[in-house]
Amino acid sequence: MIYKNMTAMVVDDFATMRRIVKKILKDLQFEEIIEAENGAEALGLLESNKVDLIVSDWNMPTMTGLELLKQVRADDRLKGLPFLMVTAEAQKQNIIEAIQAKVSNYVVKPFTPAVFAEKLSKIIPQGK
Amino acid sequence: MIRTMDIKMINPFLAAAMHVLKTMAQIEAKPGKPFLKKDDLALGDVSAIIGITGAVQGSMALIFAEDCIKDIASNLLGEPFTELNNEVRDAVGELANMICGDARRRLAEGGFVLQAGIPTIVGGKGHTIMHVTTGPRLAVPFETSQGSFMVEVAFGG
Numbered sequence: 001m002i003y004k005n006m007t008a009m010v011v012d013d014f015a016t017m018r019r020i021v022k023k024i025l026k027d028l029q030f031e032e033i034i035e036a037e038n039g040a041e042a043l044g045l046l047e048s049n050k051v052d053l054i055v056s057d058w059n060m061p062t063m064t065g066l067e068l069l070k071q072v073r074a075d076d077r078l079k080g081l082p083f084l085m086v087t088a089e090a091q092k093q094n095i096i097e098a099i100q101a102k103v104s105n106y107v108v109k110p111f112t113p114a115v116f117a118e119k120l121s122k123i124i125p126q127g128k
Numbered sequence: 129m130i131r132t133m134d135i136k137m138i139n140p141f142l143a144a145a146m147h148v149l150k151t152m153a154q155i156e157a158k159p160g161k162p163f164l165k166k167d168d169l170a171l172g173d174v175s176a177i178i179g180i181t182g183a184v185q186g187s188m189a190l191i192f193a194e195d196c197i198k199d200i201a202s203n204l205l206g207e208p209f210t211e212l213n214n215e216v217r218d219a220v221g222e223l224a225n226m227i228c229g230d231a232r233r234r235l236a237e238g239g240f241v242l243q244a245g246i247p248t249i250v251g252g253k254g255h256t257i258m259h260v261t262t263g264p265r266l267a268v269p270f271e272t273s274q275g276s277f278m279v280e281v282a283f284g285g
Contacts, residue, residue, distance in 0.1 A: 013246065015215065016222040019205055020152075059225070061246060088229020088244075091236040108233075109226045110151035 003124065007032040007049070011042045011056040011065065012086075017109075021055055021086060024113045028120070039063030043071055046078060053124060058087035058094070069101045082123040086111070138162060138266050138281050140234035141188060144227045145270060145279050152226065153203035157277070160269040168258060171267075171278055173197075174217055174251035176224035179260050180232075182242035186283035187260045188231070190224040196275030212251070221247040227279070 008030050012018045022033050034049055036042035040063040042056070054072065056065040065085055072078045082104045087094070090108040098106055104123040107116055142159050149155045172191035180186045192200070198209045201219040209216050224247040232242045250257070259265055263284035270277050 014218055014222040014225065016201075016205065016219045023206060059244070059246060088226050088232075090229060090233040091241060093241070109229060110148045112151060 003028050003030045003052075006030050006052040006124075007034065008053040008055060009034045009036060009042060009045065009049070009051045011036045011039065011054065011060070011068065013037050013057065013060040017057065017086070021116070024116050025055070027113065028117060039065060039068030039071070042068055046072075051081065053082045053084065053120075055084045055086055058085060058089045058098075066097060066101060069098065069103055073102050084120060084123065086116070135162075135266065137184070137235070137240075137283060138268060138279075140231040141227065141279050141281050142268055143234060144230035145190075145268075148223060148226045148230055149200065149272070152223075153200050155200055155203055155272050157270040157272050160271065162266055162268045165265045165267040165280060168256040170250075170255050170257045171269075172276070173253065174212060174220050174249070175255065175257055176220045176247040176249050177257055177259070178224055178228045178247045179245040180228070180242050180283075181245075183240045184242065184283045185261055186263065186281065188224070188228050188244075189257045189259065189280040190220065190227060190277065191257065191280065192220060192277040193275040196272055196277050199272070199274035217249050217251060221249045 008025050010018050010021045018035050025033055036045055038060040058065040069083055084105050085098050085103050086107040088109045105119045107119050146157050149157050170191045173194040175189055175191040177189040194212050201209045201216045228244050259282035261282050263282055265280050265282035267280045
């Protein structure tokens with residue numbers, strides 16, 4: 001699966017997880033990766049950056065990934081963006097809540113690069 | 129509402145610790161014998177602690193020896209770490225986050241729905257772990273090829 005010419009935004013309060021996800025996205029040939037530490041910072045960066053994908057954690061200070069997802073879906077300019085939630089919040093109720101907020105797909109931590117790539121391929125099947 | 133700690137509550141945390149390290153860092157961790165811990169002294173060099181709420185109140189702590197966490201962080205991030213720097217400390221927090229999340233998923237299957245906070249990272253020789261309850265704290269030592277770590281869980285009070 002190749003995602004040439006695409007830009008992804010990775011949102012996580014832990015640099016470790018941003019680095020893990022960034023490495024997977026680079027291996028999948030994403031051209032540019034923008035990082036944010038929480039939902040609020042991500043929304044700010046989305047005002048001035050065009051991205052093709054958002055990969056976000058759920059549990060973050062300042063603004064959670066779920067709140068970010070809701071704000072993205074409520075914004076006419078952003079609402080169609082593929083949104084992949086990568087989170088340790090794996091209880092049934094969390095997944096239902098994310099689906100109701102129109103998440104594109106859901107990766108439960110811990111995960112392998114193969115699982116991440118498979119979940120991504122379901123929401124961006126061909127790349128560009 | 130559970131008021132005291134049930135030893136069965138520790139098993140999901142053990143399983144989660146082994147699963148997370150195997151999946152994310154390709155490291156096999158072998159659990160030792162659980163024991164009741166009486167003091168706050170961390171048996172390691174760097175720790176992360178997460179508060180837990182919901183069906184029970186409590187906290188989980190993850191404590192690493194320096195050699196062990198440097199090895200795990202090297203595998204996790206795909207580059208060698210020779211000192212216990214901020215990147216390695218950050219990895220401790222993310223590991224605690226993943227282990228606690230995986231354990232909560234396992235506990236939810238048995239009807240215990242729990243929420244967790246954001247990990248706090250502390251370190252240094254002789255540092256202490258302040259659990260959020262005064263209830264009994266159960267500690268489980270683990271061994272890896274590069275050293276030891278410990279999972280502590282305290283519920284009730």
